[in-house]
Structure formats: C-alpha cells, structure tokens
Amino acid sequence: MIKVIDNFLPDPYRIKRESFKSKIKDNYLTHPGTRKIIPTNIENLVSTLLKKELNENIKVVECGFDFINEKYVTGIPHSDSGRNGYKYSAVIYLNENPPENTGIEIYDYAKDNAHLYFHTKNAEELKEKFFKSNKNFVDKLIWKNLIVKRCVKELENKNKIEISNKFNRMIVFDSDRIHRPQNYFGTNNRNCRLSMIFFLK
Numbered sequence: 633m634i635k636v637i638d639n640f641l642p643d644p645y646r647i648k649r650e651s652f653k654s655k656i657k658d659n660y661l662t663h664p665g666t667r668k669i670i671p672t673n674i675e676n677l678v679s680t681l682l683k684k685e686l687n688e689n690i691k692v693v694e695c696g697f698d699f700i701n702e703k704y705v706t707g708i709p710h711s712d713s714g715r716n717g718y719k720y721s722a723v724i725y726l727n728e729n730p731p732e733n734t735g736i737e738i739y740d741y742a743k744d745n746a747h748l749y750f751h752t753k754n755a756e757e758l759k760e761k762f763f764k765s766n767k768n769f770v771d772k773l774i775w776k777n778l779i780v781k782r783c784v785k786e787l788e789n790k791n792k793i794e795i796s797n798k799f800n801r802m803i804v805f806d807s808d809r810i811h812r813p814q815n816y817f818g819t820n821n822r823n824c825r826l827s828m829i830f831f832l833k
Contacts, residue, residue: 634806693832707812722802
C-alpha cells in the first residue's frame, strides 16, 4: 500500500513553528540528521487524521521531526519492517519551497529481496561510519558514489515509485517496502529538509 494525501495537516505552519521549539529526541546513528520530539497533541492529531484516511484502528508507535541538512547528501535504501513490527511508515513534508529530487523513492517489498547489499552488516556499518564522520569531501564522495550508488543500482528492476517533496504532503506506505529519501539540502534547521516521520501499528 502506498497512499499520498496532499494538504494533510489543517495548520501546517503552526506545526512547523512547533518543530523549531521542540527538544531533541535522539541523534542515533541509525538515521541521519537530528530527530526532535513531536508534542503529544500534534501526534494525536496526526493519528486521528490517519485513522480516518486509512479506515483502520492504527496507533503511532514512534514519531519525530527530522531535520537533515546537505552534509548527509542523500538517503540509503532501507525498510522499517524489522523495527518492532511496524505495519506502516509515514512522512509529512514541511518545506514550503523544496528543491527538486528531495522526495522519496519507494520500491518492492524487503522480504522478497533479503539478498540485497543494503541488508548486510557491512552496509549497516558503513552507514553508521558515515553518520559518525566529519562528512568532509571524501566522506561524502564515498557515501554517494560508492555506498549509496551500489545499493540503488541493485534496485533498478524493483518497480521504483518516485514521490516528490511537497509542503504538507503526507505519504504512508507499508513498512516492509524498500525506500529511500532523495537528496538532503540546507545548512541549518531553518532551511534544511524538514519532515515528520511516523511508524504505525
């Protein structure tokens, strides 16, 4: 399942303002950038809207505001199904005028592609090494042109669907689908790629 819902939030500008005031949730090496806490009232709002859109009694298991700047270059393919048995993953974009090629690519199901390189321990270690690095020119070159490129090449025949980054667009999809964020941008929290992420059961 892949569903795109434009104009999802009733007041996205207010929620964007809240993201800047929010406290940092974590800086784990499992994901790029900085993840901040989504206030409970906003989490509940999104949960209510999603239940209505999907006509399912789902609940939010984990969520956050993701701030990811250009130092992280681009996203690596992965799936979310291995994390606590999530059913759906969802993202809401909060940049008003995002650059092109900064949305998401969604592919086939991970369970049918367990042999791919991004599943391996080696790929996971290289990802964490890059996230931990200073992200200098060489670090970014290796990340984009060797590691990510290898993973994306393996997905050439995996039914890629590209969905662009658009302000207040919600995208919800099965957590077992392979996916990757496209290019990151900006230099600080005020102009970088800003989204809300949700993992649902």
